Amino acid sequence: MIDLQHITKTYAKNGKKAVDDLTLHVDGGELFGFIGPNGAGKTTTIKMMTGILKPDQGSIIIAGRPLDSDRLEAQRRIGFVPDGNDLYDRLTGLEYLNFMADIYQVGAAQRKEHIEKYLNIFSLEDAVNNQIRSYSKGMKQKLVVIGALIHNPPVWILDEPLGGLDPRAAHLLKEEMIRHCNAGNTVFFSTHVLEVAEKLCTRIGVIAHGSLAAQGTLEELRSGEVGASLEELFLELTDDGGEDA
Numbered sequence: 001m002i003d004l005q006h007i008t009k010t011y012a013k014n015g016k017k018a019v020d021d022l023t024l025h026v027d028g029g030e031l032f033g034f035i036g037p038n039g040a041g042k043t044t045t046i047k048m049m050t051g052i053l054k055p056d057q058g059s060i061i062i063a064g065r066p067l068d069s070d071r072l073e074a075q076r077r078i079g080f081v082p083d084g085n086d087l088y089d090r091l092t093g094l095e096y097l098n099f100m101a102d103i104y105q106v107g108a109a110q111r112k113e114h115i116e117k118y119l120n121i122f123s124l125e126d127a128v129n130n131q132i133r134s135y136s137k138g139m140k141q142k143l144v145v146i147g148a149l150i151h152n153p154p155v156w157i158l159d160e161p162l163g164g165l166d167p168r169a170a171h172l173l174k175e176e177m178i179r180h181c182n183a184g185n186t187v188f189f190s191t192h193v194l195e196v197a198e199k200l201c202t203r204i205g206v207i208a209h210g211s212l213a214a215q216g217t218l219e220e221l222r223s224g225e226v227g228a229s230l231e232e233l234f235l236e237l238t239d240d241g242g243e244d245a
Contacts (some may be wrong), residue, residue, distance in 0.1 A: 008021055050161055
């Protein structure tokens with residue numbers, strides 16, 4: 001469902017090649033973990049996958065739609081939760097969710113079902129009619145997740161989605177991620193919490209200096225190092241990636 005072929009991105013400001021000839025394929029049914037040190041190219045890669053940035057070269061296909069020639073249809077197939085939750089603070093939570101549903105042209109019945117389901121899951125029913133500026137960081141993160149998934153997209157791209165969530169909400173989101181993949185869909189999941197990736201993901205990609213250092217199941221990454229943790233493998237595969245990218 002996600003296919004990256006030889007994508008490269010260089011920032012003109014400093015001439016740094018943030019992503020260097022990266023090729024990656026993620027199938028339906030996979031919960032793919034994307035990990036790497038700060039500055040390794042994770043966020044730049046995700047911004048290219050979601051159409052925020054355009055690669056200097058290479059191609060990206062999302063759920064069968066090429067991002068370069070069919071951008072809007074490719075983006076409709078993505079539910080994107082960015083790292084950070086800048087929102088329209090003077091909207092109420094419900095106004096924001098209806099705004100997101102309007103953007104994705106979600107019908108009344110589907111949006112009502114989705115909003116009610118996720119407000120219940122994340123315990124936001126009592127706050128949904130309040131202005132977002134009154135929300136805590138965790139509440140804002142919950143709202144961003146609900147809005148990103150409101151159109152039931154086949155591909156979820158989640159950049160550090162557990163940040164700010166309380167343990168119960170984080171657990172429930174992880175259950176939703178697993179349920180989404182069990183239905184044949186795809187979750188692409190960036191995280192700094194290696195224990196979560198180790199326990200949750202069906203396959204893992206490790207990026208360093210803009211290139212994939214390794215990818216595969218945890219057992220494949222171990223390559224004979226029986227019992228090695230993901231943290232130990234990560235430290236072997238990466239070093240200081242420099243400035244954020």
